[in-house]
Amino acid sequence: MxxxxxxxxxxxxxxxxxxxxxxxxxxxxxxxxxxxxxxxxxxxxxxxxxxxxxxxxxxxxxxxxxxxxxxxxxxxxxxxxxxxxxxxxxxxxxxxxxxxxxxxxxxxxxxxxxxxxxxxxxxxxxxxxxxxxxxxxxxxxxxxxxxxxxxxxxxxxxxxxxxxxxxxxxxxxxxxxxxxxxxSFPKARFIVADGDGGDAAMLLAVDPNDIVLGATRSARRAFGLKPSGALKPLPASDLFGREDGPTGFEKAERAAVMRALSRADGNVSEAARMLGVGRATLYRRMKRLAIGESTADLSRS
CATH class of the missing domain: 3.30.450.40 (GAF domain)
Incomplete structure (x- = not known):
């Protein structure tokens, strides 16, 4: 003191x-x-x-x-x-x-x-x-x-x-x-990040295209974002490094895409509709997550 x-x-x-x-x-x-x-x-x-x-x-x-x-x-x-x-x-x-x-x-x-x-x-x-x-x-x-x-x-x-x-x-x-x-983000999806402090509120708000709309103070500090004020939109994937392989977020995202493609029998347009995103957006996600359109790729875990 x-x-x-x-x-x-x-x-x-x-x-x-x-x-x-x-x-x-x-x-x-x-x-x-x-x-x-x-x-x-x-x-x-x-x-x-x-x-x-x-x-x-x-x-x-x-x-x-x-x-x-x-x-x-x-x-x-x-x-x-x-x-x-x-x-x-x-x-x-x-x-x-x-x-x-x-x-x-x-x-x-x-x-x-x-x-x-x-x-x-x-x-x-x-x-x-x-x-x-x-x-x-x-x-x-x-x-x-x-x-x-x-x-x-x-x-x-x-x-x-x-x-x-x-x-x-x-x-x-x-x-x-x-x-x-x-x-403050009633239509967003929320990603809860792991923090060092048990009382830290580390959340990211993302839109249907996984563009970050907002972040709590603790999340801003953890991901090196500016400490306060509106954030410049950026893909959530840019905040998660890949040096040590896929992150928990990427694994969950990949699993969701795979489930949608499986239910749609590999039809990308139908899978995009299920996920609530555009066909082009889903193709970009599939490319980023290394998911192909062939049956062999769709069967990968």
Whole structure:
């Protein structure tokens, strides 16, 4: 957290001992932000409910923010609401690093990574009674669109328990990403790529011709694509190297083409119709996958 503390002091000019409460935007401004985040809220709120069911009984609250660190919505037990309000953990509160210094929401957003800020790791002394576990949420074009936070009101919250909650927060954030990504490409087919991190949302959206339409942030990083923004269309096969033989994707694609050709008794036009692609497109796929039209070729496994 050293880098975050330096930013809080040197870049934002904050005083760790200042007692003024958390800044809040107006109800009108909050309504405008919620409208801008309408898709995120629609997808995320049921998942906030599910996460709260897991952690709410232990004195934790679940918060969703936009990319600026402003709280859009939250779930908290009625008995804990007073202390959360006192801390400034409420819709409309600004938890950016520029406003609050080192804290779960703001530092997660600034560093675009999951974080745990435990008690006295917070920059402002008035925030050191809480523990915060956060994960960033990235949009369909790899852009940061918000953060998911679980904050604890318990004085006896342990670091081990924090790590357990952090894993649940990260998993929920990735599911929000996946559902947001799928909703943005309603007519696409999705390829799920293997990732190094268990919580990574690595998906590609492709059209009927296997042209890549979009990729999640983790998939962009894995395949060397630009980190955010619309992608230039490119064939999915260009992302999968052949140095070590056919990839799992290519094997699956070849199997699908072979099944269609078999059912069509080798008639390429009929097989193309079954696959929902043009005849010329299927011929290009067959050439790329080394599938010939002869009976001998069609019988190859």
């Amino acid at each position: 050293a880098a975050s503390w330096r930013r809080s002091l040197d870049h934002h000019g904050l005083d760790p001992g200042q007692r003024q409460g958390v800044q809040r935007i107006t109800e009108t401004a909050l309504g405008e932000r919620r409208l801008l985040s309408e898709t995120l809220l629609r997808i995320a709120l049921p998942k906030l409910d599910a996460l709260y069911q897991l952690v709410g009984s232990s004195g934790c609250g679940v918060l969703l923010t936009d990319a600026d660190g402003v709280v859009l919505d939250m779930r908290v037990a009625a008995g804990d609401r007073g202390i959360f309000e006192h801390w400034g953990l409420a819709p409309g509160a600004d938890w950016s690093e520029a406003s609050e210094g080192t804290n779960g929401i703001g530092t997660c957003i600034t560093e675009t990574r999951r974080v745990i800020i435990h008690r006295d790791e917070h920059f402002h002394a008035r925030n050191t009674a809480m523990s915060c576990m956060d994960a960033p949420i990235f949009g369909p074009e790899g852009e940061l669109i918000g953060a998911l936070d679980v904050s604890s009101a318990r004085a006896d919250q342990t670091e081990a328990f924090n790590r357990l909650i952090e894993a649940m927060v990260a998993q929920t954030a990735r599911q929000i990403e996946i559902d947001s990504f799928r909703a």
